[in-house]
Amino acid sequence: MAKANLFLCMGSACHQMGVYDVLPQLQALIQKHDLGEVIELKGSFCLETCSKGIVMKFHDTRFSGISPQNVETTFEAKILPQIQAVLTDSQVPLPY
Numbered sequence: 001m002a003k004a005n006l007f008l009c010m011g012s013a014c015h016q017m018g019v020y021d022v023l024p025q026l027q028a029l030i031q032k033h034d035l036g037e038v039i040e041l042k043g044s045f046c047l048e049t050c051s052k053g054i055v056m057k058f059h060d061t062r063f064s065g066i067s068p069q070n071v072e073t074t075f076e077a078k079i080l081p082q083i084q085a086v087l088t089d090s091q092v093p094l095p096y
């Protein structure tokens with residue numbers, strides 16, 4: 001079964017804002033929520049909203065303003081519900 005891609009901008013502005021501190025936290029959050037079988041975390045080139053903090057993208061939705069300090073709360077409040085909605089719509093069974 002193909003995994004859904006969750007993109008994390010690895011461009012130079014996001015790099016300077018701490019994306020390499022965000023990355024391991026995201027990997028841990030994906031494990032914590034048992035999404036490892038359905039979500040593929042991928043690096044992305046600049047997502048073109050560099051002034052808005054670290055940026056992520058899932059399907060057509062962008063999430064900006066991410067930082068090493070707020071990545072967990074942003075993931076659980078905004079990104080996780082979007083992932084669950086898309087996966088539910090596409091009938092991909094969630095592991096819980």
Ligand code: FES
Pocket residue numbers: 009010011012013014015045046047048049050051054055
């Ligand atoms: S470098 Fe991340 S949005 Fe441009």
